[in-house]
Amino acid sequence: MKSADLLLDAFARIQETVHEAVEGLSEDDLAVRVDADANSIAWLVWHLTRIQDDHIADAFGTEQIWHNEGWATRFGLPFPEPDTGYGHTREQVAAVHAPGTLLLAYYDAVHAHTLAHVGSLTNAELGRIVDTRWDPPVTLGVRLISVITDDNQHAGQAAYVRGMVERR
Numbered sequence: 001m002k003s004a005d006l007l008l009d010a011f012a013r014i015q016e017t018v019h020e021a022v023e024g025l026s027e028d029d030l031a032v033r034v035d036a037d038a039n040s041i042a043w044l045v046w047h048l049t050r051i052q053d054d055h056i057a058d059a060f061g062t063e064q065i066w067h068n069e070g071w072a073t074r075f076g077l078p079f080p081e082p083d084t085g086y087g088h089t090r091e092q093v094a095a096v097h098a099p100g101t102l103l104l105a106y107y108d109a110v111h112a113h114t115l116a117h118v119g120s121l122t123n124a125e126l127g128r129i130v131d132t133r134w135d136p137p138v139t140l141g142v143r144l145i146s147v148i149t150d151d152n153q154h155a156g157q158a159a160y161v162r163g164m165v166e167r168r
Contacts, residue, residue, distance in 0.1 A: 004121040007144055011118065014151045015111050018045055021158035022100045025165065031097050032165050036090055041158045041165070043096040045103045046075070047085035048154035053110045054084050055147050059130045059140055060117045071106045118144065 021041055022030065030042040039047075050066060057064040066072050072081045078095055085092075126141030138146075 002121075003123050003126060003141070004119055007118045007121070007148070008115060010148045011111065011114055011151075014048075014148065014155050015107070017152075017155040017159055018048070018107050019104060021045065021155060021162050022103055025100055025162065027097060027099045029165050030100060030103070031094075032161065032168075033094070034161065034164055039093055039157065039161075040096065041161050042098050042103060043085065043088070043093045044154045044158040044161070045107060046077075046096050046098065047088075048151045048158075049103075049107045049110050050084040051086075051150055052114060052147050055143060056110070056114050056117060059143050062113070062117075065106070065109050065113055069109060071109070074102060075106070 022045055025041065027042075030045075031040045033040045053064045053066050056062075067081060075098060077083075079092065085096075121140075126139060126144075128140045129137045130140050130143050131138035
């Protein structure tokens with residue numbers, strides 16, 4: 001098994017969790033926040049997808065799907081187009097409303113873009129430096145693990161919120 005196969009498996013598992021967290025819920029359900037400072041499923045899925053889109057595009061020198069395929073316009077959020085949700089206030093979190101079909105369509109487009117790049121990686125390519133702003137500089141392998149970890153955390157949070165929504 002190659003490292004790329006492990007990475008593909010990890011991203012596939014995230015996709016399953018994202019779909020399980022979103023499918024079958026109304027737009028109102030996706031916007032539920034368990035308290036005023038909590039994140040909704042819609043925000044969590046939008047944010048994890050934006051981060052993946054941003055980081056994958058940067059690591060592979062491509063355009064973000066968000067900009068390149070018009071997702072920013074389709075979502076119509078009141079944020080600057082480059083916004084990924086990092087550091088959002090409670091008001092900004094509350095502004096993320098979207099139907100599940102839109103959230104999943106954007107997620108799946110980013111997922112496909114990710115797989116297209118990750119699937120052909122060699123082990124040697126994982127050592128390529130992709131971000132020199134850190135000490136030590138960040139390699140492609142470390143960046144991909146960072147995205148996977150962040151995505152898993154947010155997808156798990158979305159699944160947890162779904163459970164709370166279903167029990168109310």
